[in-house]
Amino acid sequence: MTSVSxxxxxxxxxxxxxxxRLNLDIDHGEFLVLLGSSGCGKxxxxxxIAGLLDVSDGQIFIKDRNVTWEEPKDRxxxxxFQSYALYPQMTVEKNLSFGLKxxxxxxxxxxxxxxxxxxxxxxxxxxxxxxSELSGGQRQRVAIGRALVRDVDVFLFDEPLSxxxxxLRSELRxxxxxxxxxxxxxMIYVTHDQIEALTLADRIAVMKSGxxxxxxxxxxxxxxxxxxxxxxxxxxxxxxxxxxxVETKDGRSFxxxxxxxxxxTDYPGQAKLRTGQKVVLGLRPEHVKVDxxxxxxxxxxxVVDIEEPMGADNLLWLTFAGQSMSVRIAGQRRYPPGxxxxxSFDMGVASIFDAGSENRL
Amino acid sequence: MDxxxxxxxxxxxxxxxxxxxxxxxxxxxxxxxxxxxxIVYGTLTLVALYYLLPLYVMIVTSLKGMPEIRVGNxxxxxxxxxxxxxxxxxxxACTGLNCDxxxxxxxxxxxxxxxxxxxxxxxxxxxxxxxxxxxxxGADLFFTILIVGAFIPYQVMIYPIVIVLRELGVYGTLTxxxxxxxxxxxxxxxxxxxxxxxxxxxxxxxxxxxDGAGFWTIYFKIMLPMSLPIFVVAMILQVTGIxxxxxxxxxxxxxxxxxxxxxxxxxxNSVQGVKEYNVNMAATILTGLVPLTVYFVSGRLFVRGIAAxxxxx
Numbered sequence: 322m323t324s325v326s327x328x329x330x331x332x333x334x335x336x337x338x339x340x341x342r343l344n345l346d347i348d349h350g351e352f353l354v355l356l357g358s359s360g361c362g363k364x365x366x367x368x369x370i371a372g373l374l375d376v377s378d379g380q381i382f383i384k385d386r387n388v389t390w391e392e393p394k395d396r397x398x399x400x401x402f403q404s405y406a407l408y409p410q411m412t413v414e415k416n417l418s419f420g421l422k423x424x425x426x427x428x429x430x431x432x433x434x435x436x437x438x439x440x441x442x443x444x445x446x447x448x449x450x451x452x453s454e455l456s457g458g459q460r461q462r463v464a465i466g467r468a469l470v471r472d473v474d475v476f477l478f479d480e481p482l483s484x485x486x487x488x489l490r491s492e493l494r495x496x497x498x499x500x501x502x503x504x505x506x507x508m509i510y511v512t513h514d515q516i517e518a519l520t521l522a523d524r525i526a527v528m529k530s531g532x533x534x535x536x537x538x539x540x541x542x543x544x545x546x547x548x549x550x551x552x553x554x555x556x557x558x559x560x561x562x563x564x565x566x567v568e569t570k571d572g573r574s575f576x577x578x579x580x581x582x583x584x585x586t587d588y589p590g591q592a593k594l595r596t597g598q599k600v601v602l603g604l605r606p607e608h609v610k611v612d613x614x615x616x617x618x619x620x621x622x623x624v625v626d627i628e629e630p631m632g633a634d635n636l637l638w639l640t641f642a643g644q645s646m647s648v649r650i651a652g653q654r655r656y657p658p659g660x661x662x663x664x665s666f667d668m669g670v671a672s673i674f675d676a677g678s679e680n681r682l
Numbered sequence: 683m684d685x686x687x688x689x690x691x692x693x694x695x696x697x698x699x700x701x702x703x704x705x706x707x708x709x710x711x712x713x714x715x716x717x718x719x720x721i722v723y724g725t726l727t728l729v730a731l732y733y734l735l736p737l738y739v740m741i742v743t744s745l746k747g748m749p750e751i752r753v754g755n756x757x758x759x760x761x762x763x764x765x766x767x768x769x770x771x772x773x774x775a776c777t778g779l780n781c782d783x784x785x786x787x788x789x790x791x792x793x794x795x796x797x798x799x800x801x802x803x804x805x806x807x808x809x810x811x812x813x814x815x816x817x818x819x820g821a822d823l824f825f826t827i828l829i830v831g832a833f834i835p836y837q838v839m840i841y842p843i844v845i846v847l848r849e850l851g852v853y854g855t856l857t858x859x860x861x862x863x864x865x866x867x868x869x870x871x872x873x874x875x876x877x878x879x880x881x882x883x884x885x886x887x888x889x890x891x892x893d894g895a896g897f898w899t900i901y902f903k904i905m906l907p908m909s910l911p912i913f914v915v916a917m918i919l920q921v922t923g924i925x926x927x928x929x930x931x932x933x934x935x936x937x938x939x940x941x942x943x944x945x946x947x948x949x950x951n952s953v954q955g956v957k958e959y960n961v962n963m964a965a966t967i968l969t970g971l972v973p974l975t976v977y978f979v980s981g982r983l984f985v986r987g988i989a990a991x992x993x994x995x
Contacts, residue, residue, distance in 0.1 A: 373888050394894030406885035410907040419903070420893030467889070479885075 324349040324507040330379035339365050340531045350505045354518040357528035363511045399468025403480040405460040407452035413463050414448040417470050438469040458489040478510040515555050527551045549679040552603050561646040563602040567594045576602045581642040587668040590682045599676035606649040614665040625660045744963035767960035777948040787945030798863035799920040810875025815887050832869035854936045863924050878912040914980050922973040942969050
């Protein structure tokens, strides 16, 4: 069952097109993350779904009801904002109940809903306090509570964790995930943080310039990015790209990059490669093996430039095939700068893109 | 062995504190009578004196009797303090045929200022709120027209307004003057409120809309409680501006409705009889007392509000 459905949605500010005939279907109970860098239109799309921005063209359906022209309050949505947007002059309790009072819901029902939200988010001790007396994490909890009391089907999150420090962010991230698992509401979550996207989402929509580049589950997005943009955007440090040309020799396929020939015979999409085709080969840092080649596997020599120990992982920056590349290995394996290593590649998990269209092959 | 070691330690212990004590320590000393300080404080004192001197002369003169004033030393403190001139200025001084002093003008000014301030602020704050948060069609054009209005000299508009008021049947009445003050306060007040509301987080407004609050609910329940500083600024601007107004008061009202400023002018400039400087001074101070009080009471809020309103354009 579809919960939220966006049909041919366009939005123009004067001559500037922010969203261009965008289509998106979100299933009931799904956690969908809109991911992109700033200015890609992800917040704009969320505001359109919320009814805070008028669309230029297209339709929006929530629970199979056309809400394109409805007021935000009539759409059955709750929204959480980056800056918390708590009413500063009201206590937490009043913040939670404000919308319900406006909707003229009976006081007993208001009390019941506020109490339930406070219990779920564990903010009962804070009910009598003003927002200024709360920490950032507590404020965002209250902001989530304000969406919770509305008893709606769809939750909209607009970068809710971006104002929090790293530790609180990961705590609240888990809490949002737990909330979704217990409530099973539809949630649309806007972020520029790929970790949030990968950890929270059932599906991720990666956006760029008002267009969805890829819509898939996190693992597909990570392992099989549809195009060069998605591949470069997801992952930190980002995927290593090598521009080269396809060669065929003795029944095996290679991508030649300068003096190095990558054997791509094992690449799943190998059949799509044509000899002489200009391609971009993408290798994630953890898909490069260092001094771990199986017997008979082709290896390449490289020298370590910089070592970045990160605790659990150790990140090596090497010069290879005439460019810098990053490799992630286990934290306890140390290679001081200047070490010579033997690299081997797992082409089964590599990505190859056409250099012209930038699409996955 | 032990004693030698002890000895060494003792020596070390004695020398260390001495080296630590030497040199700079603690708070950095500041010379109070430096060149810089003399220039700064000297200039400030001079400027303060320059502004305070007239006030001093006024107060001193208003407390003297006429014989003492005729001696001619305006800076001398009064030998015999008398409040007679104050009483006379308030309740006995003559303007034209009326001899009930400034009190009549005072109450006229109150009856002009209070409604003008309330009405103009009420309308302008809603204007500013609508312009900042509800970007309706033509909002920019409307705002531009309003701002242009702020730069048109008042004098240009006096005669047309006289005609408009006459046609409305309110020329020469307090109602007419209140309407004029309300309209003329609109551009600057709207600008002030618009900038203030535009500076409030936009997400707060969005959150209220998701919560189902409409135009007026958001205005009264969300925006108003957050806007005390800017309301104080608007109030000060309007109270002092309208209280100090002379031109509109003299043009748009009849003598029995003259505001305090116009009446003060008539008392001070009356050509009959002796010039009673002490009464004039007292009358002037009385007239200036209201704006003065407003500044003193809310000066701090004023500065804060002006800064808040000015940040975002």
